[in-house]
Amino acid sequence: MTFRLTWARPEDLVPHALDAAARDGADVEAVRRRWIAAGRDDRPDREGAGTPGTPDQRRLARTLLDDLDALPRDLALLAAEPDGLDAIPDLPLLPVGDDLADRVHGAWLGRAAGCLLGKPVEKLPREGIAAIAEATGNLPVRAYFTAVGLPDAIAERWPWNRRSRPTSLAERIDGMPEDDDLNFPLIVLHLLEQTDGDPTTDDVATRWLNELPGGRVFTAERIAYRNLLDGGEPDEAAVVGNPFTDWIGAQIRTDVYGWARPGDRTAAARLAWADARLSHRRNGLFGALFAAACASAAVVLDDPRAVLEAGLEVVPPESRYAAAVRFGLATAEAAGSDDAGLDALHERYGDLHWVHVLNNAALLAFAVARGDGDFARTTGLAVECGWDTDSVGATAGAIVGALGGLGAVPPSFADPIHDRLATSVPGEDGARLSALADRTLALVPQRSASRG
Secondary structure, three states: OOOOOOOOHHHHHHHHHHHHHHHHOOOOOHHHHHHHHHHOOOOOOOOOOOOOOHHHHHHHHHHHHHHHHHOOOOHHHHHOOOOOOOOOOOOOOOOOOOHHHHHHHHHHHHHHHHHHHHHHHHOOHHHHHHHHHHHOOOOOOHHHOOOOOOOOOHHHHHOOOOOOHHHHOOOOOOOOOOOOOHHHHHHHHHHHHHOOOOOHHHHHHHHHHOOOOOOOOHHHHHHHHHHHOOOOOOHHHOOOOHHHOOOOOOOOOHHHHHHHOOOOOHHHHHHHHHHHHHHHHHHHHHHHHHHHHHHHHHHOOOOOOHHHHHHHHHOOOOOOHHHHHHHHHHHHHHOOOHHHHHHHHHHHOOOOOOOHHHHHHHHHHHHHHHOOOHHHHHHHHHHHOOOOOOHHHHHHHHHHHHOOOHHHHOOHHHHHHOOOOOOOOOOOOOOHHHHHHHHHHHOOOOOOOOOO
């Protein structure tokens, strides 16, 4: 049996690097021809690991990854997508209500439940998710998935996520199973608790190496992790041989920064920036800023669309990320039906990998705006689309939970979680979501003045 490690082998990374560089306006054709001439496919693999390369192909892959890193990018794109700390604007504070505790509790629960909804169908396309849901009386998706009553033919054609099936189907759920969408928030909680609330990128790197097994990080995070182990500095770990800097990984990590800085989108985004730059740049980093700012806004505002618009204010307005969020918002408003809206998203962004940040940002905005505070509908749309089902379900669920508090998460979603989660993060296995919420609230600083 061949050892299979995803998102790591140089020969698996080259097709993704070709695609990423081309989307940034680089002329990649000479590199592409060399790769094809070596007998390799230039099409990115959906699963993260293809056919292992020969020793010569692997050596060539390392060289080509360096060559792709060095190619000049479109200057207009670079100008439209500034990702330095100074690009984050000073925004006015939003008033915090007396229901903050309930909202933060709801956010943690909503994040867990939304993630859990998407776990068993992660990596399945929209067609497969619809087939499973329809066969089990759950289309549109409004409840946890089940294998009860699922015809064998559909189960064989559209297999459940291998890791999630034992713990994430309705008949098997007993608490929140481990997932990176909850592991990273736990890491952030540790960072805020142990750095006086102001962690640096170096702090994030140290915490990852101390608390996250390499097998629990993926795509851009796995490349950054490898670069750290190779002696790279945290400030540069994201930009060496990493074709995933515009993928979704940073966006899934930063909700807690917003919950710990309620109504202070600028502070939340600045914390998220220090975290995200370990593994991402530009649109991937903007996803982290957006998620943190939305989380900050969601625990103090009352309208889903207002939360998305508040979050968008920390993102460069001419960036592709901002355009994706605006497209999701516009589609939510204009689509005649939910299915028509999902069709429009696929028409616009269906050429992107299912873990890319832009398609998933548009989906997040669409699901939150279209769901209008209804937890089952919002998370159902986030999952039905067939992209990063558990990650978008988690962020969408957290926003709805923050908007409406614990009562926003229906008992059918909340009860099977039993207020606890499993994790490999040291000291946190079996942690109560309610206790995590209390710890988050303890990190909220006393406001001294408002920005205007």
